[in-house]
Structures are given as C-alpha cells and as structure tokens.
Amino acid sequence: MDDFEEIYATYRQDIFLFILKILNNQIEVAEELTQETFYQVFISLHRFKGNCKLKIWICQIAKNVCFKYFKKNPIHISIDDEIKKIEQSDVFVNTLDQIMLDKEMRQYVIECIRKLSKKYRDVLMYRIYFEMTFTEIGQCLSISEDSAKVIFHRGKDKLKSQLEKYV
Numbered sequence: 001m002d003d004f005e006e007i008y009a010t011y012r013q014d015i016f017l018f019i020l021k022i023l024n025n026q027i028e029v030a031e032e033l034t035q036e037t038f039y040q041v042f043i044s045l046h047r048f049k050g051n052c053k054l055k056i057w058i059c060q061i062a063k064n065v066c067f068k069y070f071k072k073n074p075i076h077i078s079i080d081d082e083i084k085k086i087e088q089s090d091v092f093v094n095t096l097d098q099i100m101l102d103k104e105m106r107q108y109v110i111e112c113i114r115k116l117s118k119k120y121r122d123v124l125m126y127r128i129y130f131e132m133t134f135t136e137i138g139q140c141l142s143i144s145e146d147s148a149k150v151i152f153h154r155g156k157d158k159l160k161s162q163l164e165k166y167v
Contacts, residue, residue, distance in 0.1 A: 004042055011055055012038070015062050021129045022066045024106050033069055037062040056132070056140040063125050067114060112162040120155030127152050 015037055020030040040061050048057055113124050122141060126132040132140070137148040 004045065007041065007045075007054065007058075008038055011058055014055065015058055018059060018130045019062055019066060022063075022110070022125075024110075029069070033062070033065050037065045040065060051142060052140045053136070056126075056136060059126065059130055059132075060122075060140065063122070070110070070114060109159070109163065112159055115162075116155060116158060119151055120158060123148055123151045124155045124159065 012034065016030060016034045019033045019037070020027065023030050023033070037058065041058055044061070048054065113121055113128075116124065119141075123137055126137045126140065127134075134145045134148040134152070137143075137152075138145045141148070143151070
C-alpha cells in the first residue's frame with residue numbers, strides 16, 4: 001500500500017494535467033477521471049512489467065479512462081456556459097462566434113483523433129496532450145524513436161485531411 005501511495009503522490013499532478021488538457025480544462029471531470037485512473041492503477045499494478053517508465057504506463061491508463069468517458073459522454077457544446085465565461089471574464093474577447101468555433105474545433109480534433117487507428121491515436125495523444133518526446137513514446141509503445149516520428153507525421157497528415165473536411 002505504501003508503494004501505491006508513493007506512486008499517487010509522485011504522479012497525481014502530472015496525470016491530472018494530462019487529463020485536463022484532453023478534457024479542454026473541465027476541472028471537475030478531470031479530477032474524477034484522475035481518481036478513476038489511479039483506481040485502475042491500484043487494481044492493475046501487479047500487471048506492470050516495467051517495459052516502460054511507470055509514468056508512461058499510468059498515462060496509457062489515463063488515456064483509456066478518458067476515451068471510455070468520451071464514449072459514455074458524447075461532447076456537447078453549451079452556449080450558455082460560454083456566455084457565462086465571457087460575462088465573468090475581464091479578458092477582451094473577439095466574438096462569441098469565434099469562441100464557439102474554437103471550442104467546436106478542439107472537440108472535433110479530439111473526436112478525429114479518437115477515430116484514428118490505435119497506433120496513430122496513441123502517438124498523437126502522447127505527443128500532443130502529454131508532450132512526450134519521441135523517445136518516450138517509442139519506449140511506451142515498444143517501437144523505435146524513428147517509428148514514433150513517422151507514425152506521428154502520418155497520423156498528423158490523416159488528422160489534417162479529416163480537419164479539412166470540417167472547414
């Protein structure tokens with residue numbers, strides 16, 4: 001149990017920030033999914049083989065927890081929530097239309113990434129949302145650094161073609 005507590009204390013903040021990025025700053029949901037991630041880590045810790053860094057293994061679990069959440073909770077855009085944010089904000093805002101378009105686009109990007117094949121999806125998620133190096137991605141996925149780079153660029157091209165359909 002002490003080992004798990006140490007793991008939680010060491011990686012909780014990083015995993016929370018990783019999930020928060022994926023969820024586009026939905027703090028409450030990110031907190032819940034972080035807890036779910038560490039629950040899954042706790043019950044699966046005996047399966048960790050040490051093929052990659054522990055942090056990367058936990059990120060894989062967090063990514064899967066997020067995808068499971070998106071599957072059960074399709075992304076919806078609330079104009080009322082966005083208006084409240086604008087009213088409470090002291091920051092100059094171009095237009096509500098631009099904010100909604102940006103939010104829709106971010107959500108569409110996440111949906112497009114989710115629909116890619118697993119090899120592209122994983123590399124893109126680790127690179128974009130967790131800002132892992134290609135070396136770390138390679139270790140995590142048991143591929144070479146060069147393969148991670150190639151998969152990333154090919155995945156990015158696939159993502160671009162999907163996004164061109166959007167605009």
